[in-house]
Amino acid sequence: MKTVTRSTCCYCGVGCGVLIEAEHGRITGIAGDPDHPANFGRLCTKGRTLPLTVADHAGRALRPELRLTRDAVREPADWTVALDHVAARFADIIERDGPDAVAFYISGQLLTEDYYVFNKLAKGLIRTNNIDTNSRLCMSSAVSAYKKALGADGPPTCYEDLELAQTVLFAGSNMPYAHPVLFRRLEEAKARDPSIKWIVVDPRRTDLAALADLHLAITPGTDVALFNGMLHHMIWEGSIDPAYIAAHTSGFNELKSLVRGYTPSMAAEICGIAESDLLVAAQWFAASPAALSLYCMGLNQSSHGTDKNLALINLHLATGQIGKPGAGPFSLTGQPNAMGGREVGGMATMLAAHRDIANAEHRAQVEALWGVNGLSARPGLPAVDMFDALAEGKIKAVWIACTNPVHSMPDIERVRRALRTAEFVVVQEAFEQTDTVPYADVLLPAASWGEKSGTVTNSERRISRVRAAVEPPGEARADWWIVNEVARRLEARLSARQSEEAPNTHNDAGLFPFESPQAVFDEHRSLTIGRDLDIGALSYDVLERDGPQQWPFPAGRERGAARRYVDGTFATADGRARFHAPSYLPVAESVDARYPFRLLTGRLRDQWHGMSRTGRAGVLFNHAPQATLSMRREDAARRGLKEGELVTIASRRGRLVLPLETSDDLAPGTVFAAMHWSGQFLASGGINETTIGAVDPDSKQPELKHAAVRIEPAKLP
């Protein structure tokens, strides 16, 4: 019998609603959900082709596997043996070396319920904060800046603002590729009202930049100088909003002193753009009835990502372009549930419901809510530091779920070294052949899209249901179930020791009484009450009845809030937003005579991350059939390099070989490669063989977008 199941696309942070068609236990088709407020029935090429990626279960991990020694081959095992083994090895290591000897590296692809159980296992039971996620590579600079400037994480805006903005500033975002369905809403708004201005800040002439009213092709990494220069001009011209600044903010005088030094001519020179263009951007932004900024990896994946975000938020606060329809700083999340992971505190620096590990009061609140004592105040290790600690032997065991760090982390050889050194590696994964799976001592087969249930939160803080349309293949199981089963086993082993050190107060059912994703969601919801993301009034029943809802959604409300800070009261202690005064600092790695090219990385329209899923749909290679290195035509000619020739891209960390593609869309001295292809697809590895592990000091997000490289003809054997 044919069934239709309402669910959510598993790719990007737009969070489109889908209707999954299934027959005889197989997914046979897909349509956009006409009632979902993110997409109103639309899907992009990736969403439309989802059934092709699951049609025959090819490449799926179908049963648990384990090996007892490093040089052995993994053998199939039944679930009980695999779960017992993982729990026993983790318990042994924790008892021998302490809780911080283990770590979890999870994913913005997981559902909120999966994330919650992982986080409770690490922080509530084991009492380590060594749990981080690939969202560290994606959104953590935006999180840092929102917290510093506005007092809490999460965008103040909503998707409706895309249709109401009169000026749109895109910064480090190629939205037609990365968030295609949302971009269609912007296109339609501009078609209705051609007076809407689009300003695109991007070193490359992307497809989006080609459509812009003003393209600011800045030198990579100079965003802070640009935004400070724009603010200098706004102050000089009197186009800021002194009444808003006086009523709702603090710290403006320090910022004003700083930006006095960023004259438009000096800022434009740093950025490598015309001063007149910088002035036009400042005028369009400040004079607009509604200015919206849309930003993504181009700001975040930087060793100064937090400063870039803060400098952009300064523009909104100084002009009062926030908390009103069509205006605000809108960070677009890359992954489908980067937001949900932040909500449950599934990162090394956070606790549940936007609480902070460093805050004793927050720790006490979570202890009371979980019925535990002795939550660790020791900071956890964020992604790059976590793998370094593995390589140094400080962390002995790591559990990796739903992500492929041997493709997505910077300086991949560092990650390989870490996983070779680790005493025990667990990989929980839907696919059996990612770049990371060969390092697994235990492979736990996970259910995938269309096979599991829970919730995700999209870029506008909207929580949607994810529903299973079919059973998982083979013995694959839902992520939350796998973690819950190991946690129960580990709890039995660790609780005796813990009750001597710091007795727990939770009831006899233990910390992991969950029998369904709904039970996990209900506990998560209870922890949010009274917090900025309060979803006390939201339940699976409400989502079933009323459809996807935005947070905050506290008790007494009938719907979630579309916008935040509409009355000018922010989430800081005094209710005022904070200006910060960031200075421009250059990229972590400058070009020099040995490495004279600036490497930029980015995404393609029809691929997703490491292509574990999109790589299974042949039609998705029509747009870009192969990995290439793009180089400006004149740069290639000067070096005698020809279109299609194989070239070696080498940095101080590693190298790979790609065919050359010449382009007129890059600045001189700049090259570009997509981040999707990895060692799974290319013999010489992916572009992250060359990228740098330098991180932002606040957010710990690495500078995946920029590295110094040399390009030379490949020497083939």
Ligand code: SF4
């Ligand atoms: Fe899926 Fe994003 Fe495309 Fe929507 S825009 S269909 S969420 S990939």
